Amino acid sequence: QKEVEQNSGPLSVPEGAIASLNCTYSDRVSQSFFWYRQYSGKSPELIMSIYSNGDKEDGRFTAQLNKASQYVSLLIRDSQPSDSATYLCAVIYSGTYKYIFGTGTRLKVLA
Amino acid sequence: DTAVSQTPKYLVTQMGNDKSIKCEQNLGHDTMYWYKQDSKKFLKIMFSYNNKELIINETVPNRFSPKSPDKAHLNLHINSLELGDSAVYFCASSRGTISNYGYTFGSGTRLTVV
Numbered sequence: 001q002k003e004v005e006q007n008s009g010p011l012s013v014p015e016g017a018i019a020s021l022n023c024t025y026s027d028r029v030s031q032s033f034f035w036y037r038q039y040s041g042k043s044p045e046l047i048m049s050i051y052s053n054g055d056k057e058d059g060r061f062t063a064q065l066n067k068a069s070q071y072v073s074l075l076i077r078d079s080q081p082s083d084s085a086t087y088l089c090a091v092i093y094s095g096t097y098k099y100i101f102g103t104g105t106r107l108k109v110l111a
Numbered sequence: 112d113t114a115v116s117q118t119p120k121y122l123v124t125q126m127g128n129d130k131s132i133k134c135e136q137n138l139g140h141d142t143m144y145w146y147k148q149d150s151k152k153f154l155k156i157m158f159s160y161n162n163k164e165l166i167i168n169e170t171v172p173n174r175f176s177p178k179s180p181d182k183a184h185l186n187l188h189i190n191s192l193e194l195g196d197s198a199v200y201f202c203a204s205s206r207g208t209i210s211n212y213g214y215t216f217g218s219g220t221r222l223t224v225v
Contacts, residue, residue, distance in 0.1 A: 031211075032211050043216035043217060043219050044201075044216050045216070046214065051211070086152060092211070099156065101153070101154040103153050104152050104153075
């Protein structure tokens with residue numbers, strides 16, 4: 001069974017620090033990877049997508065993909081209390097039309 | 112302008128009732144989805160339609176029936192509601208079938224069965 005695993009947290013970091021969120025997936029032949037942020041009581045919103053090995057930066061966010069090791073991570077630089085949310089990793093497995101979501105990591109940024 | 116809108120936002124109903132949730136998107140996307148998020152925040156796909164055609168039908172009870180009258184609308188009808196159906200149901204849409212562009216989610220419908 002294809003799986004996407006995340007540490008549920010909470011991950012607590014002080015304001016201004018780098019938050020590092022990790023996600024591992026089980027299917028070696030996976031094609032697309034996404035990070036979503038979900039505030040409590042709200043819907044998930046797309047932060048970043050990454051398709052190739054390496055880093056992809058967008059503002060304070062950096063997604064890192066390592067297909068050989070089957071993990072994808074999200075770094076949040078200069079963390080702010082407003083970044084406190086649950087971060088969901090999603091993977092599209094080859095030959096399917098659907099995401100498999102991880103269970104999410106709850107991030108708390110302490111002021 | 113709301114991109115993906117769901118109604119109702121909250122739904123409280125008794126066991127055994129039949130209810131519907133409606134979803135509409137104005138993004139011009141080809142594909143729409145229904146996801147269920149349980150109390151542990153796990154998002155699980157239920158159905159997906161591409162241009163009114165069902166392309167994903169996960170293992171859900173046949174009490175759940177999706178209907179897509181056109182590519183901008185995807186509704187979910189639930190018969191004989193059970194306590195275990197209580198969850199947040201999200202509608203989403205994406206460009207294309209493989210959804211490489213990511214999803215846009217609606218605001219969710221919190222269903223409580225009592």
